[in-house]
Amino acid sequence: MTIDFANLPPRSAYAWMSSLIMPRPVAWVSTLSPEGATNLAPFSFFSGVTANPPTLMFVPVNDREGRPKHTLRNIELVPEFVVNVVPQHLAAVMNACSAPLPYGESEFGAFGVGAAPSLRVRPPRVQDAPAAFECCLHQIVRVGEGPMAGNIVIGRILAVHVLDSVLGEEGLPDPAKLDLIGRLGGDGYTTTRDRFDLERP
Numbered sequence: 370m371t372i373d374f375a376n377l378p379p380r381s382a383y384a385w386m387s388s389l390i391m392p393r394p395v396a397w398v399s400t401l402s403p404e405g406a407t408n409l410a411p412f413s414f415f416s417g418v419t420a421n422p423p424t425l426m427f428v429p430v431n432d433r434e435g436r437p438k439h440t441l442r443n444i445e446l447v448p449e450f451v452v453n454v455v456p457q458h459l460a461a462v463m464n465a466c467s468a469p470l471p472y473g474e475s476e477f478g479a480f481g482v483g484a485a486p487s488l489r490v491r492p493p494r495v496q497d498a499p500a501a502f503e504c505c506l507h508q509i510v511r512v513g514e515g516p517m518a519g520n521i522v523i524g525r526i527l528a529v530h531v532l533d534s535v536l537g538e539e540g541l542p543d544p545a546k547l548d549l550i551g552r553l554g555g556d557g558y559t560t561t562r563d564r565f566d567l568e569r570p
């Protein structure tokens with residue numbers, strides 16, 4: 370079958386995209402409001418951008434009324450954030466952090482997520498995350514406008530924290546030790562424990 374996207378409602382477009390563009394890594398993003406309240410939310414429209422300069426991106430879409438998510442509001446006012454990666458043992462609490470709390474109410478406190486101070490940015494990182502990228506805002510690229518329109522947040526990576534216990538023999542992270550989750554369509558997830566290797570030509 371072929372799906373014509375020309376007149377597809379955004380919710381149907383999202384269903385097809387999220388069921389086919391997968392598995393997607395999850396950015397568990399901590400930010401800070403100007404009043405000093407922490408915020409923590411997951412985003413799976415997430416990827417690295419380039420290594421020169423070292424950058425990554427994730428996409429908070431506007432809600433169904435066209436309002437920006439708290440993560441985006443915070444980054445526009447305090448242009449720093451931490452992208453924490455998500456292992457399987459933190460999947461449930463990560464998912465809890467997608468609940469729509471009132472602005473200014475911290476998911477760290479509401480869901481008992483331990484926070485650790487960051488080195489180069491003001492928002493804290495998730496203490497138990499096996500890796501966390503400290504970023505400053507590089508650029509926000511708006512895609513569309515109104516309900517469900519996107520805001521590509523590009524962050525410049527200033528530092529990364531990695532647990533020594535997830536490193537492999539060559540000194541880089543071992544996918545099985547990291548045991549990160551990938552998001553599939555709907556409520557499905559996979560992990561980085563299922564792998565195979567291909568030598569590059």
Ligand SMILES: Cc1cc2nc3c(=O)[nH]c(=O)nc-3n(C[C@H](O)[C@H](O)[C@H](O)COP(=O)(O)O)c2cc1C
Nearest residue numbers: 410411412413414428429430438439440467468469
């Ligand atoms: C695994 C997962 C991935 C998600 N990915 C996105 C995403 O890429 N973009 C988005 O706008 N919302 C995404 N959400 C929903 C947000 O986490 C949710 O709207 C959250 O309340 C936003 O929090 P905030 O308003 O504190 O920023 C995702 C939720 C889950 C559980």
